[in-house]
Amino acid sequence: MKRNANIYEVAELAQVSAMTVTRAFSGKGSIAEKTRAKIMEAAEKLNYRPSLFARKLSGGSTNSIGILWSLAPPHSSVRQVRDISVRLYKRGYACHVADSLSDPKIITQCLEEFIDHRVDAVVVQASCSEIASPPFVSLLKRLPACLVIVNEPTPELPFDQLVINEQQAIRDALRHFAKAGKRNPAYFFSSLSRKKDAFLQEMEALGIAGGENNLLHITMSDSMNNRFNWGAYGEYLDKIYPDRIPFDAFLVSTDECAAALISHLKRRGLNVPEDIAVCGFNNSEMSEYFDPPIASVSRSENKVADLIEEMLMKRLANPSLKQQSHTLAMEFIPRASAGITKRR
Numbered sequence: 001m002k003r004n005a006n007i008y009e010v011a012e013l014a015q016v017s018a019m020t021v022t023r024a025f026s027g028k029g030s031i032a033e034k035t036r037a038k039i040m041e042a043a044e045k046l047n048y049r050p051s052l053f054a055r056k057l058s059g060g061s062t063n064s065i066g067i068l069w070s071l072a073p074p075h076s077s078v079r080q081v082r083d084i085s086v087r088l089y090k091r092g093y094a095c096h097v098a099d100s101l102s103d104p105k106i107i108t109q110c111l112e113e114f115i116d117h118r119v120d121a122v123v124v125q126a127s128c129s130e131i132a133s134p135p136f137v138s139l140l141k142r143l144p145a146c147l148v149i150v151n152e153p154t155p156e157l158p159f160d161q162l163v164i165n166e167q168q169a170i171r172d173a174l175r176h177f178a179k180a181g182k183r184n185p186a187y188f189f190s191s192l193s194r195k196k197d198a199f200l201q202e203m204e205a206l207g208i209a210g211g212e213n214n215l216l217h218i219t220m221s222d223s224m225n226n227r228f229n230w231g232a233y234g235e236y237l238d239k240i241y242p243d244r245i246p247f248d249a250f251l252v253s254t255d256e257c258a259a260a261l262i263s264h265l266k267r268r269g270l271n272v273p274e275d276i277a278v279c280g281f282n283n284s285e286m287s288e289y290f291d292p293p294i295a296s297v298s299r300s301e302n303k304v305a306d307l308i309e310e311m312l313m314k315r316l317a318n319p320s321l322k323q324q325s326h327t328l329a330m331e332f333i334p335r336a337s338a339g340i341t342k343r344r
Contacts, residue, residue, distance in 0.1 A: 005046035014042035025063050025092050040090060064094045065312070066114035066122040066143075068107065071099040080301050084123070087309045093120070100126060104133070111139040121145035121312055128154045145315045147308065151194055153327070160311055160324040164304065167198040169297040170251070172332035173279045174202045176295070177249045180339030182277050185249035186214045188233060188257070199251065214247070233257065234264035248276055249339070255280035255287045258294050262337065273339035283333050295338030298331045 011018040016035060023031050024039040042048075065088055071077050085095040096117060098110040107130065114122050122143050124131060128150050131137075137157065140146045146159040153163050177185050185208070187199045196215060203210065218236050219229075229235075233252070237245055245268075252258050258280030262272050270276055272292060280287065283298035311324050334341075 005043075005048040007048070009046055010039065010042050010048045013046060014038045036092065037090075040092065061120050062118050063092055064096060064117065064119045066110070066117070066119040067095050067097045068100050068110050068114075068122065069097070069125045070102050072102070080299075080304065083301065083305045084308055087305060088312070091309070091313065100124075102126070102130065104130070104136075107136060108139065111136065111143075115139065115142050119143065121147065121316060123147050123149065123308060123312070125149035128152055132157060145312070145319065147311055147315070147324075149304075149308070153325070158323065160315055161326075162304070162307055162311065163325070163327040164299065165327055165329045166195060166297065167201075169330040169332045170195055170198040171202040171205075173251055173295070173297065173338065174199065174206060174208075176332065176334055176338050176341060177277055177279075178206050178208070179341035180249075180273070180277060182249035182273075182339055183208055184210065184214070184247050185251060185277075186210075186216050186247040188216045188218055188236075188250060188252045188261070190218055190253060195253070228256075230256070230260040231264075233261045234267070237264065237268075245270070245276065249273075249278070250276065251279050251281075253281050255282055255284040255294050255296050257281075258287075258296070258337065259290055262290070262292075262294070273337055277339040278337045279332075280337075287333075288335060290337075292336035295335040296333045298333050300328055300331060303328055 007018050007021050011021045014021065014035075016039060020031065020035065021039055024036050067081055067084065069077060069081050071081065081097055085097060088095055096114065096119060098113075100107050100110065107126070111122070122140070122145070124140070124146065126148070131140075131148055131150065132154055140148075140159060147162065148154075148157060148159050149162050149164060151164055151166060154161065174185060185203070187196065189196050199215070200211060203214065216236065218232050250258075250261060252261055258278050262278055265272055265276055265278075272278055279295040279297070281297045283296040284294075287294040287296050307326050307328060311326065314324065315321060
């Protein structure tokens with residue numbers, strides 16, 4: 001069996017002292033990024049891994065971070081988490097990734113396991129209603145550091161917060177519809193969310209009648225089994241509006257849903273966007289290649305990863321740092337499926 005490399009061999013290959021290697025993996029003490037990169041490259045070449053077990057026994061840093069995220073498809077959450085994990089690995093941290101399944105029991109179990117593994121920090125992506133519950137707050141307080149990713153500011157949470165605001169992008173999508181002459185939009189939604197509230201608020205602001213009559217509740221999937229009924233939109237429209245669809249624009253929850261809806265509208269002899277405009281969500285890599293290219297809402301994933309990395313490193317370098325809070329707005333991406341705005 002091949003022997004594992006030790007810290008002195010890593011130091012020799014990287015041409016630094018063993019103490020510098022220790023600092024690079026512990027996260028303690030200042031170290032130049034160029035030097036850190038040399039050490040990580042040497043460690044990878046030698047297949048060196050620090051002993052997390054020994055560090056747990058000694059009470060030291062485990063150089064590990066827990067990531068608790070809802071990985072439900074079809075949006076790109078897995079790609080997002082991988083990007084974050086790679087960034088943290090380059091910083092010298094191993095990541096323990098868990099799918100929350102948006103289930104309180106699963107969330108509790110994962111947080112307890114993170115505590116048992118003595119991770120140095122945890123990143124938790126969840127709805128405010130989920131993460132603000134007293135049992136979860138109590139568990140999070142037992143961790144050395146915590147960064148929560150939420151969809152609205154939650155001042156009562158005593159943790160670093162990154163707020164991903166989706167409301168402005170939804171408002172921008174409806175304003176785009178209105179400028180393109182679409183004055184009767186509908187929102188297909190599968191679960192209660194702030195998206196629905198933003199949709200209704202912007203309709204009122206634009207003076208568009210309809211209100212909750214323009215909310216179309218549909219069941220698309222069994223998220224626990226990752227099964228999707230892509231024909232659900234067509235089935236709904238054929239059942240409720242078999243003769244004429246009264247809406248001239250649709251906002252749907254994912255780009256894949258938008259593609260399925262556009263396909264159905266074409267089968268009914270309708271043109272997109274001339275007869276009905278469509279906007280998806282998540283800005284899938286393939287959205288611009290559909291016919292027509294699908295307008296969408298970007299989750300600004302690179303910016304999210306940038307902020308997570310920045311906020312975590314600041315917290316780990318200075319545990320007594322005052323609470324951090326950043327807000328990042330999602331961005332509406334106009335494309336042909338949402339219609340061409342009319343010039344004044």
